[in-house]
Amino acid sequence: MAEKPVSEYRGSIHQQQKDLMLDWYQRLDHAAETGDPPTVSMMISGNCVELLEGFGAIPQYPEVNALQLAIRHQSLEPILAAEEMGYAGDNCAYVKADIGCMLKGITPTGGRLPKPTLVLCNFVGCNTYVKWFEHVSAFTGAPLFVLDVPFLRNDTPSQADIDYVVRQLKEVVGQMEELIGRKFDYDRFRQSVAYSSEVEELWSQIKHLAKNSPSPFDAYFDAITLMGPLYVYRGKREGVEFFRAALNELQQKVKAGEGVYDQERFRVVVEGPPPYPYFRTFRDMFASWKAVAVASTYSTVGGLWEFGFRHDAKNPFESVAMHMLAQNVTNRNYLQRYDQIRRYVQEWNADGVIIHFVKSCRLFSAGQGDMRDYFTKQLGVPTLYIESDLEDPRYFAEAQTKNRIDAFFESLEHAKRTAAHAVSA
């Protein structure tokens, strides 16, 4: 019998992140019970969690709820409930799972989720969010603020873009002050921005550790584990402590020459969100080839820090605006994503690119055929294109996906062997 692949690294940081996330859910449960602390519904991507700290408020992320449900194999029931009330088969399944849960009172942990003090639609690049948050507000009765973040049409945002976002951030502050009946604590906000920049530095260093061969962690699957604290605790001392511990642990692994597997056979870059309902199954498909993701675009949804951007406590509002406008993958234009992946392939020394098309998310997926064309034809980078969904278990074809992944690595292996042969000859 073939040896079952050891498919993931389980360090102490995995337990720590679990504890942090459970603690967050408990605070949300407490908020549902007592109304304290105030909570704000936000989108992960380009989130301005630092602003919330100025009110001692905590974030609620509908996406995190949705993905938690999917990973626990509980997403289909709420999706069906939403479809019954009129959502289409082709609507984003994250939205359907979230709305379905809300209507049926289902939560990922079994605890309660509070009615948000404010539904803050920090729309960055995802048009679906505009609808999603409008629906959340309509169904919960919570007030809605749409923070309109101009899409990054050019390489960098214009001054008008930055001014527009800053003005709106200040409008959010004004609305929150009215809703909570408490003044915005500017110093606490600035402190939070400072914590964020520390966390971002640590996170960026972690990302760069994947340039080592073997990489000490999988920058797709393991990065997702670390993303929870990144979005909930980025602007807090606990976040700094967690990421310091994480960096330390991974640095030790690099020193010891330890990788994700006993031997690292392939290095890939992954584009697109994972199929959460089959997260483990999907991971094992890569594990059986000892293929490690050295970088991924999905882990930059909430922020892109490995290329140098940090929040800046000297200009807190402007830097929050910059993060929302230009430093997360979803508000950057499609060609900037090509370039991001190209840098990963070259600087992180990858053998190929895995493009995971997810039916739910057109932001990620519309045009990925062209992306494949760019990488295979223009750059000559081996590319695998597979399709499923991030939330709806009905769209995962296990045998077909596995066949395609196997065929891809077989051909990569063949190409490597041929190349090695050519060198030795």
Place this chain on the structure above:
Amino acid sequence: MKQFERTFDSLLEGMQDLSFAGVWRWKEQHPGAKSVAFFPVYAPVELVHAAGMLPVLLSGAGDRLDIQHADSRFGSFICSVIKTTMEMAMTGHLEPFDGLLFSSICDSARNLCFVIKRNYPRMYVDFLHLPHSTSDSSVEFLTEEYRRIVVELERMSGAPIQPAALRRSIALYNIQRSLVRQLYDLRAESPYLLRAWESYVLIRSGNFMPVEEHIEILKQALDYLPSRPGKKRDAIRVVIEGAFCEQPPLELIRLLENAGCDIVEDDLAIAQRWFTEDMPLTDDPVRALAESYVHRSVYSSVRHDFSKPRWEGLAEKVRDTRAEAVIFLIAKFCEPAYFDFVLFKKKVDEMGLPHLLLEFEEKLFTFDRLRTEVETFVESLVFD
């Protein structure tokens, strides 16, 4: 009268002609002048016009072009208008255009903008961020965004856009929009004088010709129509909602009418109905354009004004036209329309109105199933 009926054939030909012969003709008549195509739903055509260019709607190829290449760039679960537009680009159909303008209507359309930009680097391809908010800062922002586009257009044409020229363009488009409003009023009042498919062709064809010509056509139609022979018929008054971007085949609009619906309102030609009132002619016309977008435009699934929910806009439309039913006509894979359907349907239910959901694709060839659905729906209302 015969002349009027014949007009439809040539207008229809103009709006379905994938070789854009009319655009080529215009360019021949205006040596050196440029043409800029815009992807639905809305674009500030006044800016393009004031730059001395011809704005043309780019909205896919309907059933007139087989997809042979675009599938390899845009895979499953992506609507047809994205793919046929990409196919047009890949088969040389966009050559009459010097520039393409996209805006923030949905994620697929936005990615299409950048895919085309990569593949056709010599063309001016731009993305316009239209605000999803109606605060005062949105007006400030959009004014600056329009000024950015102005700079790009000036670069293309090699000449500055003078405020006076922009005011003239705004005045022209004000006339066009006011005539379109009159046509819709006439149809809502006397649907027997003008069928919805006819009004659709009359209005939508204006996207493929100079606005000056379109104004003349609309004036002639409005002069003639009140005296057009027509018979009142027993039909239910319906509002069509949801087909603001990808367009249904004309046959489908005819099918709805033949099945006993008087379409008294729709969002099929929404670009020419974007503003609820005339745009003011001010000293700063760029700002006037932005202000009008933020404060004086229609509700639409791709334009968001959270101070006034879109479902209230639909409810007003239904009340104003005394409609008896709503037909949601939604393109396959159109996410904005499908999301709005949930809350629109809720509102229509609260109003006690019957509604029907029909899904279409621009390249639809058989209509039997849809015909049965519509006929059953109409019968259930007539014999209720």
